Amino acid sequence: MASDTRGRILDALRTATRRPPAPRPVLPEPPELTLDRPQMIARFEGELSAQTGVVLRAADEGEVLRHLTATAHAENLATVMASTDSALAPLDLKAWGQANAVRVHTAADFADRETFRAACFGAQAGITGADFAIAETGTLGIIFHTDQPRLISIAPPVHIAVVPIERLVATYEQAIDQVFRDKSSPPSQFCFITGPSASADIQATAFKGMHGPRKLIVILVG
Amino acid sequence: MPKVSMFIPCTVDLLLPQVGEAAMLLLKRLGVRPSYHPEQTCCGQPLLNAGYRAEARRSAKHFLTTFWDEDIVVSPSGSCVCMIKQHYPELLKDEPAWHARALAQAEKTFELSQYLVNVLGASDVGAAYHGTVTYHESCHILRGLGVTEQPQHLIRNVRGAHYVALDNAQTCCGFGGEFAASYPDISGALVRDKVRSFLSSPAELLLVSEPGCLLNIKGYLHRHHPDKRVMHLAEFLIQQKVA
Amino acid sequence: MRQRTERFTTIARRELQNGLSQTFLSLLPPGFRALRAMGMSSFPDPDAAVEYARAIRASVVARLPELLEEFERRALALGAKVIWTRTALQANEIILDLARERGATYITKSKSMLSEETGLGEHLRKGGVEPFETDLGEFITQLLGRPPFHIVGPAINVPPEEIRDAFLAGAGLKESTTDPVRLGLAARLFLRDKFKHLKMGVVGVNMAVASTGTIINVENEGNIRMIKSSPPTVVALMSPEKVVPSLSDAMHLLRILSRNCTGQKITSYVSLDSGPKRDSEIDGPAELFIVIVDNGRSEIYQDPLWREALRCIRCGACLNTCPVYTKIGGYPYGFAYSGPMGQVLNPLLLGLADTRDLYQACTLCGACREVCPAGIDHPALLLSYRARAASDWHGPQAARVLLRRSLATLLAFAMTHPRLWNLGIKLTRPLFNLAARDGYIHTLPGAQGWFACRDLPAVPEKTFRERWRQDHGQ
Numbered sequence: 001m002a003s004d005t006r007g008r009i010l011d012a013l014r015t016a017t018r019r020p021p022a023p024r025p026v027l028p029e030p031p032e033l034t035l036d037r038p039q040m041i042a043r044f045e046g047e048l049s050a051q052t053g054v055v056l057r058a059a060d061e062g063e064v065l066r067h068l069t070a071t072a073h074a075e076n077l078a079t080v081m082a083s084t085d086s087a088l089a090p091l092d093l094k095a096w097g098q099a100n101a102v103r104v105h106t107a108a109d110f111a112d113r114e115t116f117r118a119a120c121f122g123a124q125a126g127i128t129g130a131d132f133a134i135a136e137t138g139t140l141g142i143i144f145h146t147d148q149p150r151l152i153s154i155a156p157p158v159h160i161a162v163v164p165i166e167r168l169v170a171t172y173e174q175a176i177d178q179v180f181r182d183k184s185s186p187p188s189q190f191c192f193i194t195g196p197s198a199s200a201d202i203q204a205t206a207f208k209g210m211h212g213p214r215k216l217i218v219i220l221v222g
Numbered sequence: 223m224p225k226v227s228m229f230i231p232c233t234v235d236l237l238l239p240q241v242g243e244a245a246m247l248l249l250k251r252l253g254v255r256p257s258y259h260p261e262q263t264c265c266g267q268p269l270l271n272a273g274y275r276a277e278a279r280r281s282a283k284h285f286l287t288t289f290w291d292e293d294i295v296v297s298p299s300g301s302c303v304c305m306i307k308q309h310y311p312e313l314l315k316d317e318p319a320w321h322a323r324a325l326a327q328a329e330k331t332f333e334l335s336q337y338l339v340n341v342l343g344a345s346d347v348g349a350a351y352h353g354t355v356t357y358h359e360s361c362h363i364l365r366g367l368g369v370t371e372q373p374q375h376l377i378r379n380v381r382g383a384h385y386v387a388l389d390n391a392q393t394c395c396g397f398g399g400e401f402a403a404s405y406p407d408i409s410g411a412l413v414r415d416k417v418r419s420f421l422s423s424p425a426e427l428l429l430v431s432e433p434g435c436l437l438n439i440k441g442y443l444h445r446h447h448p449d450k451r452v453m454h455l456a457e458f459l460i461q462q463k464v465a
Numbered sequence: 466m467r468q469r470t471e472r473f474t475t476i477a478r479r480e481l482q483n484g485l486s487q488t489f490l491s492l493l494p495p496g497f498r499a500l501r502a503m504g505m506s507s508f509p510d511p512d513a514a515v516e517y518a519r520a521i522r523a524s525v526v527a528r529l530p531e532l533l534e535e536f537e538r539r540a541l542a543l544g545a546k547v548i549w550t551r552t553a554l555q556a557n558e559i560i561l562d563l564a565r566e567r568g569a570t571y572i573t574k575s576k577s578m579l580s581e582e583t584g585l586g587e588h589l590r591k592g593g594v595e596p597f598e599t600d601l602g603e604f605i606t607q608l609l610g611r612p613p614f615h616i617v618g619p620a621i622n623v624p625p626e627e628i629r630d631a632f633l634a635g636a637g638l639k640e641s642t643t644d645p646v647r648l649g650l651a652a653r654l655f656l657r658d659k660f661k662h663l664k665m666g667v668v669g670v671n672m673a674v675a676s677t678g679t680i681i682n683v684e685n686e687g688n689i690r691m692i693k694s695s696p697p698t699v700v701a702l703m704s705p706e707k708v709v710p711s712l713s714d715a716m717h718l719l720r721i722l723s724r725n726c727t728g729q730k731i732t733s734y735v736s737l738d739s740g741p742k743r744d745s746e747i748d749g750p751a752e753l754f755i756v757i758v759d760n761g762r763s764e765i766y767q768d769p770l771w772r773e774a775l776r777c778i779r780c781g782a783c784l785n786t787c788p789v790y791t792k793i794g795g796y797p798y799g800f801a802y803s804g805p806m807g808q809v810l811n812p813l814l815l816g817l818a819d820t821r822d823l824y825q826a827c828t829l830c831g832a833c834r835e836v837c838p839a840g841i842d843h844p845a846l847l848l849s850y851r852a853r854a855a856s857d858w859h860g861p862q863a864a865r866v867l868l869r870r871s872l873a874t875l876l877a878f879a880m881t882h883p884r885l886w887n888l889g890i891k892l893t894r895p896l897f898n899l900a901a902r903d904g905y906i907h908t909l910p911g912a913q914g915w916f917a918c919r920d921l922p923a924v925p926e927k928t929f930r931e932r933w934r935q936d937h938g939q
Contacts, residue, residue: 230930235890236924411792
C-alpha cells in the first residue's frame with residue numbers, strides 16, 4: 001500500500017501543469033559578514049544577554065573552572081551531567097567536581113539509555129561544549145554526537161556551555177556550511193540555542209524555563 | 223488643455239452625485255477639460271467580488287469599448303480603478319486582443335488624487351478651509367494602487383486646513399461591498415472602530431477618497447453621531463470659502 | 466479535527482460580545498505592527514528579504530514533486546523511514562499502530578497544525594493511546610477541549626482562572642494560583658514526568674530540506690527538543706509543502722519566520738535532524754519515522770492558482786493584521802487554521818460547500834497579502850473560491866446559487882446596455898426612498914445587514930448623469 005500511495009501522490013504532482021519558477025531576486029549579504037572578532041564577541045554577548053543568557057569570558061581553563069565553581073555555589077549545584085565533548089576535555093570536570101562537592105556524571109557512567117535519561121532529568125545542571133557561537137543573534141550551535149548527548153543541554157534546569165573563542169562565527173550559514181560539509185554523514189542532530197527555554201502562552205506573560213533550562217550560561221574561552 | 227474622461231462609479235451616480243460634480247469642478251479649476259461618456263455603466267467590481275467572472279468579463283468589455291478612444295480616464299474611486307487596472311487584464315488574459323486592450327486601459331486610468339499629483343503635479347488646488355481634518359486610507363487606494371502620499375499632500379496644501387493623522391488610518395473600515403450587508407456584526411464593529419479613531423482625533427471632518435467607505439462611514443455617523451462629518455476628498459478640495 | 470465552520474457567524478457574534486477576547490484582540494494589531502517592524506529591521510533590506518522568501522516558496526510549489534523525491538532519497542539514506550499517506554485517517558492509523566507496537570500507553574506531541582488538521586489526538590485517544598500536547602498553549606486548549614485561538618498563542622486569550630481550574634482538574638496543580646508563571650511551571654512539572662518515561666513522541670515539521678534530508682523544528686519552549694531527545698521512537702508529521710530546496714533557503718526562511726510574526730530574531734531553539742541517532746549515541750530516536758500526509762494537497766495542486774495556497778509557512782502574520790480576525794479571533798474559523806491563513810486553506814481542505822463563510826467573510830482589504838512572506842495573494846484565492854462556488858449547481862445551496870446567478874446575469878446584461886442600466890438606476894430611487902426621512906434611508910427590505918448599524922444617504926432627485934446632461938445640454 002505504502003509505495004502505491006507514494007506513487008499516486010507523486011504522479012498527481014508530476015502530471016499537473018506547471019511553469020518553472022521565476023529566477024530568484026537578489027538578496028543582500030548579511031551585514032554581519034563584515035564584523036571583526038571584537039565586534040562579533042560584542043554582538044554575541046549583546047544578543048544573548050537580551051534573551052537573559054549569561055555570557056562569561058575566560059582566558060584559560062583555570063578561569064573556566066573558577067566560573068564553574070562560582071556558578072555551582074550560586075545555583076547550589078550538587079549533581080550535574082557533563083558531556084565529554086572536546087571543548088570540555090581539558091577541564092577534567094570529574095576532578096573539579098570532587099574538589100567542589102559536586103557530583104559530575106557523564107554518559108559513560110550509565111549502563112543504558114534509561115538510567116542515563118533518568119539521571120539527566122534528575123540533574124541540576126548540564127555542562128556541554130558548543131561547536132559554534134554565532135554572532136548574528138547570540139546563538140549557540142551544538143552538534144549532537146556520542147560525546148555530546150542531547151538531553152544534557154535540555155533536561156536539567158541550568159545549561160552551561162563552554163565555547164572556545166575560535167568557534168565564533170558571524171552567521172548561521174557559516175555554521176551550517178561546516179556542519180553539513182560532508183553531505184553523506186551529517187550529525188544526527190544539530191541545534192541552534194538562543195537563550196533559555198521560554199513561553200508566553202498564558203496572557204502573553206513571558207517567562208523562562210518552560211520545559212528546558214531556565215538559565216543559560218555561556219563561557220567563552222580564549 | 224488636457225482632456226480627461228471621467229468614470230463615475232454607480233454608487234456616485236445614484237447616491238453621491240455631488241462627489242462626481244466636485245471631481246469635475248476640481249479638474250476644471252486645474253485647467254483640465256473633463257468629459258463624461260454617456261455609455262458608461264458599472265466597472266463590474268460587484269460581479270467579480272461575488273464570483274461571477276464571466277459576467278464581470280462582459281462588463282469589462284463594455285467598459286473597454288466605451289473608453290477605447292479616450293486618452294486618460296480618471297475616477298474618484300480607488301476600487302473601481304483597481305478593478306480596471308488590475309482585474310481587467312487578469313479577467314481577459316485568455317483573450318489576447320482584449321487582454322492587450324485591458325493592459326492599454328490600465329496604463330491610462332488613474333484614481334483622482336493619483337492623477338492630480340502624479341500627472342498634473344498639483345499641490346495647492348486653490349482650496350481653503352478653516353479647521354482640523356483627518357483622512358482614512360481606503361484599502362484599495364492604499365494597498366491596491368499604492369496611493370498614500372498623494373491625498374495627504376493635497377490636504378496639507380489646503381489653505382487654513384490643519385491636517386492630523388488618523389489612528390489606524392490604514393485599517394479597513396468594514397465596507398467590503400456585500401460584506402457589509404452579509405456580516406453586519408463584524409462590519410459594524412469595524413466601522414465603529416474607524417469612527418472611534420475619528421472621534422478621538424482633534425479633527426472635526428473626516429476625509430475619504432472611496433465612495434464605498436464614504437457610504438459606510440457616513441451612514442454610521444448619521445445613525446450614531448449625526449453632528450460629525452465625513453466627505454469625499456474631491457468635495458473638500460473644491461471648498462473655497464473659509465467656513 | 467471536528468469541523469464547525471458552519472457556525473462561523475454565531476461564534477463570531479459571541480466573540481464580538483466577549484470582553485476578554487475583545488481586549489486581547491484590540492492589542493494585537495498595534496503590538497504586532499511594532500514587533501514586526503522591529504524584527505524585520507534587522508534585515509539590511511527588509512523588502513528584499515521578503516521578496517526572496519516569496520521566491521523560495523514559489524520555487525517550492527513549482528518544484529514540489531522533485532523536491533519531495535530528493536528529500537525522501539536523502540532522508541532514507543540517513544536511515545529515516547519515510548511513510549506516505551493520502552488521507553488523514555491513514556496517517557492517524559499508522560501512528561496509532563506505531564505506538565501500539567512499541568507498547569506506548571501515551572505519547573507526547575509538539576504543536577502541529579497538521580495534526581490538528583488530521584485529528585491525530587482524538588484518533589489516538591479512541592485507540593487507547595493517550596496523547597499529551599506539550600506546547601503550553603496547546604496543552605491548555607487540549608484540557609479545555611477548544612480549537613486554537615491563534616496559531617502562535619493557541620490559548621493566549623484564555624483567562625488564568627479557567628487555566629487554573631483546568632490544571633487543578635487535569636494537570637496535577639496542587640495549589641490554587643492564577644499567576645501565569647506558576648501555572649506554566651505546573652505544566653512543566655506535569656509534562657516533565659511524561660517526557661521522562663516517554664516511549665514515542667510526535668512532532669510536526671517546520672521545514673524539510675531536500676538537499677540533505679534534514680527536518681527542522683522551530684520552537685521556544687524546548688518541548689520539541691525533549692521529544693526528539695528522550696524517547697527511542699520519534700514520528701515527524703509533515704505535509705508535502707514543508708519541503709524547501711536547500712539549507713541556505715531554510716536559513717533565510719528561518720530568519721523570516723519569527724521576525725515577520727512575533728518579531729523575535731530567532732526562537733530559543735531550532736533543531737535540525739538528519740536521520741535517527743547513530744548507534745553509538747545514548748539518546749535521540751533509534752527510529753525516526755517521517756510521515757508525509759497529503760490529505761488532499763495533490764488534488765489542490767492540480768489548480769495552478771489554488772496550489773499557491775501551499776506556499777504558506779504558518780508564520781501567523783496574516784492573522785495579526787486581518788481586520789476580521791482581529792475582531793472575532795480564531796474560534797469562528799472552526800478548524801486548525803484561522804484568519805486569512807484559514808480562509809485560504811480550510812476551504813481547500815474541507816471543501817467549498819461547507820466553508821462558505823470563510824471565503825465570503827472578507828473585505829478584500831489586502832492587508833494579509835501585504836505582510837505575507839510566502840507571497841500568497843489571499844484575495845485572489847478567495848475570489849476564485851467565490852467563483853467556483855457560484856457555479857456549483859449541485860450543492861445544498863442550489864436554489865440560492867441559481868437565484869444569485871440569475872441576478873448576476875441580469876445585472877451584467879444591464880451593465881452592457883446603458884439605456885436599460887439607466888432605467889434600472891432611475892427605478893431604484895422611489896424604491897430606496899420609501900423609508901427615507903431627513904435625507905437618509907433608515908431601512909430597506911432585504912438589506913437588514915446594512916441597516917443594522919448604519920443608514921444610507923437618500924437617493925437624490927437627479928443622478929450624476931442627469932445633472933451632467935442638464936448642465937451640458939446633451
